[in-house]
Amino acid sequence: MARRTPWGRLPGQTVDVSTPWSFADLAWPRAGGTTLAFGRGRSYGDCALGADGIGIETRRLDRLVAFDRTAGTVECEAGLTLASLLDVIVPAGWTLPVMPGTLEVSVGGALANDVHGKNHERAGTFGRHVLAFELLRSDGSCTWCVPGMPLFELTVGGLGLTGIVTRARLALAPLPSPYVDADTQAFHGVDEFVALSDAAHATHEFSVGWFDAYSWRDGRLRGVLQRANYAAPDVARVAPRSAARRLPLGLASPALTPWAIRRFNDLYHWSQTRPGTQHVDFRRYLFPLDALADWNRLYGARGFFQLQCALPMEALAGLDVLLARIAAAREGSFLAVLKRFGTLRSPSPMSFPLPGVTLALDFRNRGVSTARLLADAAAIVAEHGGRIYAAKDATMPGALFRAAYPAWTALEAARDPRLQSRFWQRVTG
Amino acid sequence: MNIAIFGATSAIAHACARRWATTGARFALVVRDTARGDTLAADLTARGAADARVVRADFAADGSAVALVAALERDFGALDRVLVAQGVMPSQASLAADPDALATMVTINMTSVLAVALAAANAMRARGHGEIVVLGSVAGDRGRPSNYLYGSTKAALATACDGLAYDLAGTGVHVMLVKPGMVHSPMTAGLPDSPLFAEPDAIAVAIDRGLARHRRVAYAPAFWRVVMAVIRHAPRFVVRKL
Numbered sequence: 001m002a003r004r005t006p007w008g009r010l011p012g013q014t015v016d017v018s019t020p021w022s023f024a025d026l027a028w029p030r031a032g033g034t035t036l037a038f039g040r041g042r043s044y045g046d047c048a049l050g051a052d053g054i055g056i057e058t059r060r061l062d063r064l065v066a067f068d069r070t071a072g073t074v075e076c077e078a079g080l081t082l083a084s085l086l087d088v089i090v091p092a093g094w095t096l097p098v099m100p101g102t103l104e105v106s107v108g109g110a111l112a113n114d115v116h117g118k119n120h121e122r123a124g125t126f127g128r129h130v131l132a133f134e135l136l137r138s139d140g141s142c143t144w145c146v147p148g149m150p151l152f153e154l155t156v157g158g159l160g161l162t163g164i165v166t167r168a169r170l171a172l173a174p175l176p177s178p179y180v181d182a183d184t185q186a187f188h189g190v191d192e193f194v195a196l197s198d199a200a201h202a203t204h205e206f207s208v209g210w211f212d213a214y215s216w217r218d219g220r221l222r223g224v225l226q227r228a229n230y231a232a233p234d235v236a237r238v239a240p241r242s243a244a245r246r247l248p249l250g251l252a253s254p255a256l257t258p259w260a261i262r263r264f265n266d267l268y269h270w271s272q273t274r275p276g277t278q279h280v281d282f283r284r285y286l287f288p289l290d291a292l293a294d295w296n297r298l299y300g301a302r303g304f305f306q307l308q309c310a311l312p313m314e315a316l317a318g319l320d321v322l323l324a325r326i327a328a329a330r331e332g333s334f335l336a337v338l339k340r341f342g343t344l345r346s347p348s349p350m351s352f353p354l355p356g357v358t359l360a361l362d363f364r365n366r367g368v369s370t371a372r373l374l375a376d377a378a379a380i381v382a383e384h385g386g387r388i389y390a391a392k393d394a395t396m397p398g399a400l401f402r403a404a405y406p407a408w409t410a411l412e413a414a415r416d417p418r419l420q421s422r423f424w425q426r427v428t429g
Numbered sequence: 430m431n432i433a434i435f436g437a438t439s440a441i442a443h444a445c446a447r448r449w450a451t452t453g454a455r456f457a458l459v460v461r462d463t464a465r466g467d468t469l470a471a472d473l474t475a476r477g478a479a480d481a482r483v484v485r486a487d488f489a490a491d492g493s494a495v496a497l498v499a500a501l502e503r504d505f506g507a508l509d510r511v512l513v514a515q516g517v518m519p520s521q522a523s524l525a526a527d528p529d530a531l532a533t534m535v536t537i538n539m540t541s542v543l544a545v546a547l548a549a550a551n552a553m554r555a556r557g558h559g560e561i562v563v564l565g566s567v568a569g570d571r572g573r574p575s576n577y578l579y580g581s582t583k584a585a586l587a588t589a590c591d592g593l594a595y596d597l598a599g600t601g602v603h604v605m606l607v608k609p610g611m612v613h614s615p616m617t618a619g620l621p622d623s624p625l626f627a628e629p630d631a632i633a634v635a636i637d638r639g640l641a642r643h644r645r646v647a648y649a650p651a652f653w654r655v656v657m658a659v660i661r662h663a664p665r666f667v668v669r670k671l
Contacts, residue, residue: 002622021440021615022465063468064475074475087451088476 004057007296008044009303010365010394013422015050017057023077023166026056028138034420037164039079039106043113044306045394047159047423056164058108064088065167072172073131078108078165083290086283095175095282098126103287108165113391114157114351118206118228118286121197121342123173125351127156128344133168138418142166147347154407154414157348159390161415161424175230180206180282182228187211189219190319190338194357197340200227206286209338213361216327219320223338228285299364305394307377308352308360310341311386316357318384322377326361329373336361349407352389360392371395390423401427431506433457433498435545436488436515438465440614441564444629445512445636446473455480457505459497461487461515488515488537494544502552510560511549513542516582518616524578531578538582543589550593550602557601560640563590565606567648570657573671583608587646594645605639606646607632610653 001016015036018027029035029052037056038048049055058079065075069092076085082096083103089095100115109115114127123129132146135155143163145152155162187193193209200207204227211223278285289295296304311318337360341353363370374395381388387404388396402408412428432449434442437458446456450473458473458481460466466483473481482505486497501508516538524530546561553559568576569583590606597604611617611626632649639647648654660668 019613021618025615063472065468065471067475076475091477 002057004041004055005303006045006049007042008305008365008394009296009299009301010045010305011302013046013049013303013394015053015055017055019057019060021060023061023136023164026136026164028418029054034418036160036419036421037078037108038160039109040081040104042102042105042109044392045423046426047113047390047393047421048109049422051420051422051425058106058164061166062106067092069094072174073169074172075167075169076107077167078111078133079106081106082110089172090175090178093175094172097123097129097171097173099286100126101287102290103283104290107168107170108160111156111165111168112158112160114346114348115391116339116341116353118208118339120353121201121207121340121344122205124342124344125157125346125348125353127346127348127351129171129173130156130347131169131171134166135163136166137163137416139416150410151414153347153349154411157346157350157352158411158414159350159421159424161411161419161421163416163419176233177231178282179231179279180228180285181231182206182226182278182280182285183276185225185227187223187225189221190316190323190357193223193225193338194316194340196225200225201340201342203227203229205229207340211336211338213323213326213336216323221323228282230282231279299362302365302367304365305363305370305374306360306392307363307374308358308389308392309377309381309386310352310354310356310358310389311381311384312354312356315384315386318380318386319357319359321384322359322380325376325380326373329369331363331366331370331373350405350411352387352391354387356386358389360389390427393423396427398427398429430454430509431457432510432512433459433501433505433508433549434512434514435459435486435542436513436564438462438469439514439516439564439616440629441609441612441632441636442512442514443469443472444633445562446478447476448630448633448637449510450474450476450478450481453477453479455506457482457484457501457508459484459486459501461485488541489533490536492544494541495548498545498548498552507556508549508552508559510562511545512562512564513545513549514564515541516564516616518576518579521574521576521578534579535582538579539585542586546590546593546604550597550604553602554597554600559602561593561602561604562636562640563604563606565590565608567608567610567653567657569608571661571668573660573668575671590645603640603643605636605644607636607639607649608646608653608657609635609649610656 003014004017005014020026034052035054036050037058039058061077061079063077067074072094099117110126114125116125135143135145185196187196197207206228209223209225211221215222339358341356343355378396378400382400432454438460456473456478458466463483463485470481470483517534546563549561563586565586566583568580569587590604594604609632613626627650635647635649
């Protein structure tokens with residue numbers, strides 16, 4: 001038994017885990033008890049936290065079953081990380097069609113949270129590219145689920161509650177080059193961000209906006225849109241001109257003071273708005289924080305929250321209301337991200353992305369004032385018809401969750417009685 | 430490269446095989462449980478192995494090593510590298526309660542391992558090249574109350590590999606004894622957790638480093654060399670508590 005905490009490291013959130021070597025060794029709890037399987041513990045709050053304080057860590061269940069190098073499909077056990085999977089498929093000229101902000105997540109976790117990436121407008125969510133998976137339930141049943149089956153749709157984005165995914169078959173995307181050509185454009189407000197993103201959609205595979213939440217004043221802010229495309233195949237073997245910069249996180253450590261955060265944002269703003277195109281390894285470009293193991297510890301012993309919400313296109317004014325509230329609180333965000341969500345539908349009725357814009361930012365846990373800020377933020381999101389991402393959440397009110405994800409009743413009906421998370425108890429209880 | 434792995438479903442062997450698979454090596458996986466062997470073979474093939482075939486063997490049955498190695502040389506190909514990883518670790522208490530069970534452990538951990546190593550050495554000597562990696566343990570460095578019976582089988586491997594290395598000097602065949610410390614594996618799943626535990630992949634890294642440097646003995650991870658030097662020379666009243 002080992003003890004684990006979710007990525008946000010909030011006080012009181014721990015789980016005792018078993019780390020089985022094979023699915024035959026899975027430890028189901030006795031009648032009345034519950035557990036929850038999770039991969040790398042990258043969910044921020046309590047959505048992968050077993051309600052009874054026990055869990056099953058799947059990181060040793062990481063075998064590949066088959067890799068079809070011609071068709072571009074792979075079958076693997078659910079504990080395999082996306083990073084390990086890329087190590088295998090990239091040399092063969094394939095990549096994953098959807099990759100979240102870190103590769104240190106398991107296939108099972110990516111599926112259960114129906115993660116999205118910087119190409120959401122073009123590729124949708126992770127679940128769109130899942131061809132099939134095998135679902136093990138506590139009654140001993142083991143079912144291959146394929147698109148169209150209700151159990152498939154509820155398990156994608158189903159937060160690990162419908163059963164334990166043992167193996168998944170994924171569709172890959174051809175990788176034209178392991179490099180991306182990237183550039184940046186400055187923006188100075190949410191409207192401008194949306195306009196630039198929508199223009200980028202036609203020309204670029206990846207786009208994401210970063211901004212300095214401290215710079216927000218009456219709807220004006222300082223931000224940069226990063227755009228990138230995979231490089232052309234003929235330059236694939238050319239060495240990159242410069243290695244990807246690592247985020248200057250040292251500035252913010254050990255204490256993430258407002259001053260340090262401002263310096264960080266100044267530097268980032270400056271470095272990212274230099275003209276010209278960068279030729280960078282796609283993994284270094286897309287996953288800069290993966291170069292810094294355990295960056296979550298920078299927020300100190302009391303941990304941190306991440307707010308990630310999405311607002312529909314017709315209610316984007318809500319983003320400025322939200323940013324005004326955050327700016328007024330002077331509670332700094334280390335990473336502030338804006339991302340346009342497209343219209344491609346997920347197979348999952350529980351999926352987070354909706355056509356509109358998502359905002360993500362971190363808050364160091366300062367206790368009561370942070371709780372009040374997050375409660376206000378949730379109210380603003382609710383008022384504008386938005387939703388909050390379960391994978392990041394530790395505080396959203398149950399009413400907001402149930403209103404934003406009406407399919408929760410179907411998921412509850414399909415939930416394996418031996419699987420339960422603290423998150424699910426909190427928002428449905 | 431043709432690689433034969435005996436006891437291939439062990440966690441350390443699997444970690445080694447994964448690293449070697451990316452170079453397009455061919456594998457013969459000698460295992461007792463062929464269903465688990467097939468899972469392993471699929472994993473290695475997906476990771477780039479040019480071939481991964483499963484061969485069934487019962488290491489508790491005497492007298493099959495020479496025939497096994499000969500069959501591999503004939504059907505699979507000339508062996509460039511052999512990893513001998515089969516082993517069991519019954520609890521000290523169960524062995525003390527039933528001394529007759531010693532025979533099985535000694536057959537698997539010692540007799541079958543040395544027989545494979547010797548048979549492979551004979552085949553490789555004729556060709557003038559090859560690598561033989563034998564999995565020992567730090568438990569073989571000193572008899573400790575908690576595991577001296579298991580440790581004695583590993584001590585036997587150390588003595589034999591030491592001698593075999595003399596025997597093979599100048600032939601182009603490299604024999605290396607690996608001495609892992611505590612490693613997370615199904616075999617140790619029941620032991621209390623400790624910060625001294627290493628992941629199987631760390632052992633595989635140490636094995637690759639030892640092979641590259643032509644080590645005869647490789648502690649894995651390397652800090653165990655220091656730890657065991659201390660324990661080997663510690664007075665009895667200290668070792669009694671370990």
